[in-house]
Amino acid sequence: MGDILINFPTNIGDTVLCLPALDRISANYPNDKITAIASLNTEELLSRSSLINKVIVFNKLWSVDKKIKFCLPLINKFDLMVDFKNSFLPVILNPKKRTKFIRRFNNFHAKDRYIYLVKNLAPKEINLKGEFIKQRRKKVLGRF
Amino acid sequence: MGSNWELKSWPKENFVKLIDLLIENLNCVILFTGLEKDLETAIYIINSVKDKSRIYNFCGKTDLTKLIATLSLLDLFVSADSGPAHLATALKRKTIVLFGPTSEKLTAPRSGCVYIIRKELNCKIPCYDLSCKDNLCMKKITPEDVFSKVLEVLKNG
Numbered sequence: 001m002g003d004i005l006i007n008f009p010t011n012i013g014d015t016v017l018c019l020p021a022l023d024r025i026s027a028n029y030p031n032d033k034i035t036a037i038a039s040l041n042t043e044e045l046l047s048r049s050s051l052i053n054k055v056i057v058f059n060k061l062w063s064v065d066k067k068i069k070f071c072l073p074l075i076n077k078f079d080l081m082v083d084f085k086n087s088f089l090p091v092i093l094n095p096k097k098r099t100k101f102i103r104r105f106n107n108f109h110a111k112d113r114y115i116y117l118v119k120n121l122a123p124k125e126i127n128l129k130g131e132f133i134k135q136r137r138k139k140v141l142g143r144f
Numbered sequence: 145m146g147s148n149w150e151l152k153s154w155p156k157e158n159f160v161k162l163i164d165l166l167i168e169n170l171n172c173v174i175l176f177t178g179l180e181k182d183l184e185t186a187i188y189i190i191n192s193v194k195d196k197s198r199i200y201n202f203c204g205k206t207d208l209t210k211l212i213a214t215l216s217l218l219d220l221f222v223s224a225d226s227g228p229a230h231l232a233t234a235l236k237r238k239t240i241v242l243f244g245p246t247s248e249k250l251t252a253p254r255s256g257c258v259y260i261i262r263k264e265l266n267c268k269i270p271c272y273d274l275s276c277k278d279n280l281c282m283k284k285i286t287p288e289d290v291f292s293k294v295l296e297v298l299k300n301g
Contacts, residue, residue: 011227012227012228012230012231013225013226013227013229013230013251013253014251015227016227016230016231016234016253017230017251017254019234041227044207044208044209045208048208107249107250108250109249109250109251109252109254110250110251111254
């Protein structure tokens with residue numbers, strides 16, 4: 001069992017468009033624990049996903065000091081990091097595997113772009129569904 | 145009502161005219177969703193429409209749970225390119241999305257229940273031009289354009 005970190009976009013709309021890619025990651029790594037980096041906008045939405053084990057909030061408006069404090073416990077902790085935002089976080093957090101930095105697919109729809117981004121790391125194709133659950137989990141105990 | 149980027153928002157005067165058209169012709173109930181920052185606009189619209197009794201204003205009053213619950217009740221959702229538009233389509237609600245400075249080819253909600261309105265101008269789309277002063281891409285979408293799309297969607301849906 002491994003640990004996967006996913007950095008989701010800041011806004012809800014973009015995050016909804018990431019859900020098919022999340023489905024694909026989850027299907028390719030069914031026994032791995034998925035941690036999501038969310039914004040204040042997306043925290044509640046992502047905490048409702050049955051595919052995500054833990055949600056941590058990152059606010060881009062934080063001071064550098066606070067950003068460093070956020071990063072420190074996450075360094076070298078993850079087997080795989082998917083960065084939908086194309087940030088520098090994967091460099092800092094140093095996961096074993098990560099999505100590419102150089103991305104040349106400007107004319108793709110965002111949903112396809114996100115799936116393309118994870119294609120090499122999650123090669124098995126699945127029936128995409130983009131799932132919501134109704135109840136927000138209070139405490140994460142493991143995969144349901 | 146609003147969006148995270150002011151240039152994606154539709155002028156409030158257009159909302160007033162659209163709501164008047166909807167209530168006069170379809171005898172429908174209108175729900176506003178939005179953030180607290182949209183409240184002022186919502187109040188302007190409510191004070192400007194002919195029949196205020198058929199409007200319910202939820203701006204600033206919904207967390208995500210309530211927003212999703214509200215969206216799930218709707219026959220039709222009209223929105224700018226916004227997060228709630230994506231949520232509404234994920235809930236399989238018929239959704240009309242007004243596109244201006246962003247590109248529907250890149251970021252439109254993906255579903256069979258999405259209907260896009262866009263006016264073609266000589267602008268580069270998506271522009272991401274936060275300094276744009278005229279915002280014609282949204283202003284050129286008229287209430288009549290949206291109303292006729294509403295009729296089409298309700299008739300064919």
